[in-house]
Amino acid sequence: MKTENLDEDMLFNLRREEVLSEFHDPFIITGYRKPFLSFKNCVKSSVMFSCNESFNILSHFVSFVFFIFLFVLCFKSELDIKDVETWPLASNMLGNIGFTLMSTIAHTFNSLSVETRHKCFYLDYAAISIYAFCSGQATFFYASAFFSDNIFLNNSYLFHIVGALISITSTLLNCFSRMKWQSKKYIIRTLTYICAYIWNFLPYGYRLLTCTNRLDCDKSGLKLAILNSTLFLMAGILNVTKIPERFYPGKFDCCGQSHNLMHIFLSVGSYLQLQFIRIEMSRGFQSKKDYFYSLLATIFVINVNLLVAILFPTKYKSGNVVQPKKSK
Numbered sequence: 001m002k003t004e005n006l007d008e009d010m011l012f013n014l015r016r017e018e019v020l021s022e023f024h025d026p027f028i029i030t031g032y033r034k035p036f037l038s039f040k041n042c043v044k045s046s047v048m049f050s051c052n053e054s055f056n057i058l059s060h061f062v063s064f065v066f067f068i069f070l071f072v073l074c075f076k077s078e079l080d081i082k083d084v085e086t087w088p089l090a091s092n093m094l095g096n097i098g099f100t101l102m103s104t105i106a107h108t109f110n111s112l113s114v115e116t117r118h119k120c121f122y123l124d125y126a127a128i129s130i131y132a133f134c135s136g137q138a139t140f141f142y143a144s145a146f147f148s149d150n151i152f153l154n155n156s157y158l159f160h161i162v163g164a165l166i167s168i169t170s171t172l173l174n175c176f177s178r179m180k181w182q183s184k185k186y187i188i189r190t191l192t193y194i195c196a197y198i199w200n201f202l203p204y205g206y207r208l209l210t211c212t213n214r215l216d217c218d219k220s221g222l223k224l225a226i227l228n229s230t231l232f233l234m235a236g237i238l239n240v241t242k243i244p245e246r247f248y249p250g251k252f253d254c255c256g257q258s259h260n261l262m263h264i265f266l267s268v269g270s271y272l273q274l275q276f277i278r279i280e281m282s283r284g285f286q287s288k289k290d291y292f293y294s295l296l297a298t299i300f301v302i303n304v305n306l307l308v309a310i311l312f313p314t315k316y317k318s319g320n321v322v323q324p325k326k327s328k
Helices: 001-010 039-047 054-077 083-109 114-143 154-174 182-211 223-241 258-281 291-312
Strands: none
Touching: 001 039, 039 054, 039 083, 054 083, 054 114, 054 258, 083 114, 083 258, 083 291, 114 154, 114 258, 114 291, 154 182, 154 291, 182 223, 223 258
């Protein structure tokens, strides 16, 4: 039994100085997996709670399963997915499923190799950018003003062109941040998604600030919008500040570190955002908006973001360190 525990520690509980710098996380001292881990052991590490990635893997895996359940429940018993007016909601929900799935995969397999680590997180950034675009669609189609003279915020084509540019640019900048701007990488990643979030909520905020009729002045979803925004803001602050591990290195390596908390805030926040959308849908649908276009825009953004992540280079420098063989 002691030998087995020792073997597990050698695979899933290494100290910071025992792994290549490419695998380091800020202020995390212990719980590192052995670099160049096998596929099987990467999967096994998800339930090794001495590993500093286990919580990250399981938290978003549980969220992934939950969002699938919500999707099936919604379109099996409540709404008809063949109805084009429900497609922005479906897009939003698939975005939730996609980013939690990709996060789970990235945190599970980023120890296969340095190149794979970069590629995993490139795809993770792409999935978040796709989610941001999809959630923006739902806000635009269901939460924007019924009666507005603002052509820019009421035109689905213009809104989605800007949203697509923000989404693709976010993925590009975040991928670049793994190769350059190392001292500012967490600020860059956080700011790109803040920009996307602000753009997504402009139609809703503008509607409430300029409304002149009962339908547009309806504030039923405002409380959820504020809660969702607060959780996303807290997640962003944690991503930049690395609290609490910044002040207590080694104390929160496997549970309670900023990335663990960020996963929780993002999952709960994205769930609240879905509930906000369902409330806004109760106001009715706007026939003048092109719902079919939302599907085409989503397909385009998904493909371009994934293409950026797949094609982006994974160059790295590992000094003169000899790369260990894969664990069996």
